[in-house]
Amino acid sequence: QVQLVESGGALVKPGGSLRLSCEASGFSFSGYYMSWIRQSPGKGLEHISYVSGSGNDIKYADSVKGRFTISRDNARNSLYLQMNNVRAEDTAVYYCARTARLLEYWGQGTVVTVSS
Amino acid sequence: DVVMTQSPLSLPVTLGQPASISCRSSQGLVYSNGITYLNWFQQRPGQSPRRLIYQVSNRDSGVPDRFSGSGSGTDFTLEISGVEAEDVALYYCMQGTHWPFTFGQGTRLEI
Numbered sequence: 053q054v055q056l057v058e059s060g061g062a063l064v065k066p067g068g069s070l071r072l073s074c075e076a077s078g079f080s081f082s083g084y085y086m087s088w089i090r091q092s093p094g095k096g097l098e099h100i101s102y103v104s105g106s107g108n109d110i111k112y113a114d115s116v117k118g119r120f121t122i123s124r125d126n127a128r129n130s131l132y133l134q135m136n137n138v139r140a141e142d143t144a145v146y147y148c149a150r151t152a153r154l155l156e157y158w159g160q161g162t163v164v165t166v167s168s
Numbered sequence: 169d170v171v172m173t174q175s176p177l178s179l180p181v182t183l184g185q186p187a188s189i190s191c192r193s194s195q196g197l198v199y200s201n202g203i204t205y206l207n208w209f210q211q212r213p214g215q216s217p218r219r220l221i222y223q224v225s226n227r228d229s230g231v232p233d234r235f236s237g238s239g240s241g242t243d244f245t246l247e248i249s250g251v252e253a254e255d256v257a258l259y260y261c262m263q264g265t266h267w268p269f270t271f272g273q274g275t276r277l278e279i
Contacts, residue, residue, distance in 0.1 A: 097217070097260060097271040113268045147216060153205045153264030156228070158216040 061162030074148030205264035
């Protein structure tokens with residue numbers, strides 16, 4: 053069965069960096085687009101980035117463009133989100149999900165808190 | 169960005185009675201391939217979102233047939249034919265046609 057397990061969430065200071073990971077299993081990882089979505093009380097659900105199976109097609113929401121980088125390692129069945137120069141408004145639960153337009157499977161989420 | 173507007177935001181229902189949630193988009197959602205990427209998700213308390221309906225009206229595997237989706241253009245609806253206790257949750261519509269893909273504000277279904 054499809055499983056997505058996020059990790060790497062933590063308490064981080066404004067301006068700091070963090071790397072989130074998502075380990076996938078139960079499907080042919082390299083054949084699927086993958087996404088990061090976040091959920092905060094203030095902004096609801098926000099689809100912040102996706103990447104194609106090959107890594108050649110990448111999109112970012114304006115709110116994270118230039119600060120966050122999505123990447124994947126198909127040999128390790130893993131998706132990543134490098135978060136730099138974080139802000140208080142990046143505080144959220146971060147989910148990885150399979151595909152971009154359809155989001156058919158989600159992980160359990162990892163919590164990122166940005167606070168001094 | 170495409171704005172997804174759900175109504176109502178809170179939906180009190182009686183067990184066994186039907187429920188309906190509306191979702192309106194600020195732009196049409198037909199993609200260049202002819203597919204309308206309008207999905208519905210359920211989020212139970214303390215859980216991740218779970219997809220119920222994709223491409224307007226296709227029910228996911230394992231989703232009870234009391235859930236159905238319909239609509240076209242900019243107006244879409246999620247219907248529950250007879251609410252059960254396990255349906256207490258937040259429900260979100262989401263468009264996957266125009267980047268950035270966007271979600272509605274959520275509708276809280278309560279008994």
